[in-house]
Amino acid sequence: MSRASDLITQVDEVVRRRRVDKRRGRKRNLVKLTFRSLAQSTQSIRPQQNAKGRTEFVSVNPVPRNKQLIFKMTTTAMTPGRGAYNQTLIFHKIDFNDRLADKYPLKVSTKDGSFVYAGKLSGAETPVSVRCNCEDFYYMWWYHDNQKKALAGPKMKPYVRKTPPPPEGYPYRNPGEVPGVCKHCIGAFEDLIKKRLLTR
Ligand SMILES: [Zn+2]
Secondary structure, eight states: OHHHHHHHHHHHHHHHHHHHHHHHHHHHHHOOOOHHHHHHHHHHHOSOOOOOOEEEEEEEEEEGGGTEEEEEEEEEOSSTTSOEEEEEEEEOSOOEESSOBTTBOEEEEOTTSOEEEEOOEETTTSOEEEEEOSHHIIIIIHHHHHHTTOBOSSOOOOOOOOSOOTTTSOOOSSTTOOOOOOHHHHHHHHHHHHTTSEEO
């Protein structure tokens, strides 16, 4: 009798765990854009990006249960007095390991003072989501990035147009509704490439 109930309990657990895995898998699979596809998409409507300033790390946070590696960075404008903007780059589908190995070349410190080792970050293949608190990211990119599941963090406050639609008012900022990134996020990615943490 006790055996039967044990069996039932086990089966329930297996089914439940599978469901959770499936749900997590679906959520992760939604993130499809990469650094390369975001950069190409940006370039398709903005061939030139101006100088972006100086990028620094704020934090690097591994989240093995979500298979994420989260970079928080800040970019200080080249022009004095223009302040700083904050970027978040989340790399998805990252595998972690307790030890250094060929497949896990990135040593990342954890909050408890130890280390984990993360798989490679590929600009062409690793799915990524992004965020910046600059005006350009707000007006041009966050909405369309979110549509493609490439916005890091919660939705931003919707932008309400105060002028009539074109041709009377100003033209739409992103009429092709393409996802992309501001110059600060490009700078943050380029900084990771320069530090040999990300391949192009
Ligand atoms: Zn920005």
